[in-house]
């Protein structure tokens with residue numbers, strides 16, 4: 001354990017404040033001790049003054065310096081020498097790399113148009129500068145295809161937005177005031193660790209914590225009760241809860257009358273949603289559903305922490321919508337510690353980002369938008385599949401005809417993401433990446449599965465080495481990250497790499513000549529909304545993190561004020577009707593259950609499958625979910641021995657009943673397959689997963705798996721009902737012993 005006090009009194013040590021870059025709601029502030037003499041980082045710890053970090057980092061990032069100094073770090077620009085995908089490279093200079101890439105991009109743009117270039121990025125870092133600033137400017141100046149960043153949260157976002165208008169909610173500190181906490185489709189102790197102390201504080205005051213999850217996760221174990229339910233059935237549970245609440249007259253009539261719309265229609269709709277009906281769908285006993293409704297409506301304050309695990313299913317958007325109705329129905333928003341939190345990112349809606357991202361560089365062009373979940377289809381040379389990869393998130397949106405799909409993707413520029421491991425329908429992604437005519441550039445810390453396919457592999461700096469401003473999505477503090485050390489070897493920040501590429505492309509706008517600190521300073525200075533009044537460059541430099549201008553206690557909807565079109569919580573949503581949805585809460589089953597709509601790959605009628613695809617699920621198959629392993633962060637960290645050691649090997653949790661009929665014992669080698677692909681996993685026979693469902697903790701690198709593949713061989717490109725999001729947990733598989 002680091003001892004910050006020791007370093008603080010040591011004149012040979014400098015302490016630098018920064019912030020964790022990872023895709024995690026906690027956005028911790030950290031401090032790094034640096035040796036003044038040789039400039040080497042010595043230690044890292046959570047910022048003791050940050051009200052949510054509270055001095056601790058998680059078990060991954062408290063080893064961040066191992067990542068920074070790891071022998072496997074990419075150190076120099078490289079160019080491919082072996083065949084595509086072989087991962088063989090030669091070292092070249094930055095000048096050669098930038099000039100070579102620019103020349104090839106110019107050729108492609110001349111021949112095919114700028115839309116033939118596709119940027120692919122997600123949340124390797126959530127900093128404004130390294131995730132958005134210079135790269136957004138670069139691709140907009142180019143007129144490249146745009147990327148819909150849908151891989152994680154869009155379904156739930158849409159469902160939440162239709163209902164209450166913004167992705168804001170209870171702040172973590174206020175969970176301490178709750179007396180009932182439902183953790184719904186989230187694994188707090190793994191994915192949102194810094195919420196837990198507030199939950200524990202609530203429990204000390206007598207709060208009960210109930211976890212709704214198909215798996216007995218470490219969070220479910222630590223809670224008062226685990227309520228297992230079948231994946232993708234949360235929407236039905238929420239409808240039955242509303243049925244019971246309204247039936248027993250336990251709703252908050254005054255709140256409902258003043259601050260909601262559509263109560264009468266809702267009451268009518270949920271009439272058919274008896275606990276018995278929901279019990280058949282969810283697997284939760286009717287009596288327990290009924291009792292949960294009573295507990296939820298009568299315990300005050302009641303908090304719901306809902307998260308992304310429950311919306312990675314076809315009906316995930318609607319399920320989130322249904323759940324989001326609950327706090328308004330019982331008036332939970334009235335009290336500190338009451339309400340719901342999906343995300344706090346809606347507090348960033350009013351940020352002025354045009355100076356940072358410079359949409360004007362687009363010069364009026366509106367390039368096509370590709371859905372990142374459909375990278376496999378996007379990289380296909382089949383125009384029908386390319387058309388399917390276009391972003392069309394609502395029923396009223398149309399995908400283009402194959403003739404109007406635009407040019408094939410001829411160049412792929414990957415940064416902050418590892419699509420060969422994390423993107424669904426991996427076989428399709430790999431087939432695309434293996435195309436000899438596809439020019440691929442990857443900016444990375446390590447030689448990931450994606451990097452193996454690169455034509456040029458460029459070494460990026462880590463958070464210890466560059467500037468950034470970190471946005472949050474689980475609390476209300478923005479954080480500044482200062483570089484603690486000079487970049488390792490020849491690594492460069494994404495910002496510098498895109499600046500260099502822009503110059504090599506001959507782009508002359510001054511946007512491409514600003515240094516990192518200037519970009520960030522200007523971004524901060526451009527904010528004029530009162531919410532960001534405390535966020536000044538000086539405050540960020542001085543403290544490292546700044547609370548948004550929000551009152552404490554934070555009670556956004558105690559008196560209505562929902563940022564919806566009606567200004568109320570919308571049980572009935574006109575906007576949903578216009579967008580092609582049922583305007584009232586309803587149950588949208590997952591694709592992967594019998595009776596659901598198991599669509600074909602790409603929804604284009606093409607049968608690539610030999611198994612269950614296109615057919616109703618058959619009884620011998622199991623539902624398969626693949627939430628994150630505790631020690632990995634998506635596919636980050638899973639290459640480092642320490643973390644791999646903690647997770648041992650790629651596993652499949654399987655219930656004893658499902659195991660015994662297949663003659664599977666604990667530790668058995670398994671073949672897990674469906675119409676999309678197959679993967680080898682090791683059995684963990686356990687009643688920590690409900691019968692009928694299996695769980696494969698993710699996300700392993702393919703190259704660290706026995707058969708060089710991971711669970712995304714089995715996940716479909718199918719889009720969710722809302723937001724065209726990923727259906728990672730909407731999968732059926734066959735399991736057998738090898």
Ligand SMILES: Nc1nc2c(c(=O)[nH]1)N[C@H]1C(S)=C(S)[C@@H](COP(=O)(O)OP(=O)(O)OC[C@H]3O[C@@H](n4cnc5c(=O)[nH]c(N)nc54)[C@H](O)[C@@H]3O)O[C@H]1N2
Pocket residue numbers: 023024025152184185186187188190191192212213214215217229230231232233234307308309310311313625627628629630631632633634635729
């Ligand atoms: N350690 C660690 N932390 C992380 C991440 C990581 O990879 N590792 N990833 C980060 C990212 S990118 C994200 S998006 C978040 C994700 O974190 P969460 O939002 O917590 O989501 P998941 O971990 O995907 O799933 C949470 C739980 O949902 C359960 N679940 C699956 N299907 C269903 C369902 O249909 N209904 C219900 N009720 N539960 C279901 C899973 O079993 C799992 O325990 O975490 C972030 N934090």
Ligand SMILES: Nc1nc2c(c(=O)[nH]1)N[C@H]1C(S)=C(S)[C@@H](COP(=O)(O)OP(=O)(O)OC[C@H]3O[C@@H](n4cnc5c(=O)[nH]c(N)nc54)[C@H](O)[C@@H]3O)O[C@H]1N2
Pocket residue numbers: 021023121122123124125130151152308415416417418419422423443444445446448460461462463494626627628633634635636698699711712715728
């Ligand atoms: N089966 C299955 N698949 C899933 C999920 C699941 O639960 N199950 N979860 C999904 C979810 S929620 C998400 S959010 C996605 C996550 O998908 P990604 O955002 O792709 O997440 P990572 O796998 O962590 O890959 C991030 C990469 O960015 C690199 N990186 C970090 N910082 C920098 C930087 O400053 N510069 C550059 N150039 N690179 C950097 C890291 O080294 C890492 O390789 O995966 C999705 N895939």
Ligand code: SF4
Pocket residue numbers: 020021022024025026027028057058059060061062193194633
């Ligand atoms: S991954 Fe999350 S919990 Fe871990 S240090 Fe980063 S922000 Fe904090």
Ligand SMILES: [Mo]
Pocket residue numbers: 023151152153308
């Ligand atoms: Mo995510």
